[in-house]
Ligand code: SF4
């Protein structure tokens with residue numbers, strides 16, 4: 030009798046450098062994935078994805094850099110963690126998506142959903158300025174960049190009417206420490 034419990038399948042003897050880089054960044058061992066699809070069946074955003082979450086894992090396992098880094102899926106993921114809670118192998122799937130987004134930007138890959146990236150940037154900009162998000166400013170700056178004033182206008186007006194959007198930003202008292210964090214992360218990048 031052989032002990033098969035600890036054996037792994039090596040894919041065509043090749044060295045998957047891409048997979049190793051993702052593993053290092055994400056800090057989660059996606060090679061344990063069983064491809065049970067529990068993540069995909071629970072994900073609320075598959076309608077906006079080109080690959081199901083388990084297929085992104087498969088692309089990384091197979092060292093498929095371009096399809097993984099240029100997929101819409103990595104930008105459609107909102108890191109809600111629904112998938113990782115359901116994963117029987119406790120894989121941090123949003124952590125993998127995060128690592129792939131970082132690598133796509135750093136390596137100059139085509140961003141499948143540039144609007145999502147622009148929105149993320151505006152969110153971070155307000156955090157750097159005030160230490161907190163300021164939704165109205167995020168939306169206005171995003172709209173200015175996109176030159177799109179009327180899509181979702183009714184939603185914005187409803188939010189204003191229900192006082193869900195503060196007109197002026199609120200700031201944390203020690204903004205200096207927040208800015209130091211941003212400086213440190215841009216140096217480390
Ligand atoms: S739920 Fe976990 S084990 Fe199942 S396919 Fe998704 S990542 Fe793989």
Ligand code: SF4
Nearest residue numbers: 072106107109110112
């Ligand atoms: S974390 Fe991302 S992939 Fe997972 S369920 Fe949420 S949106 Fe889907």
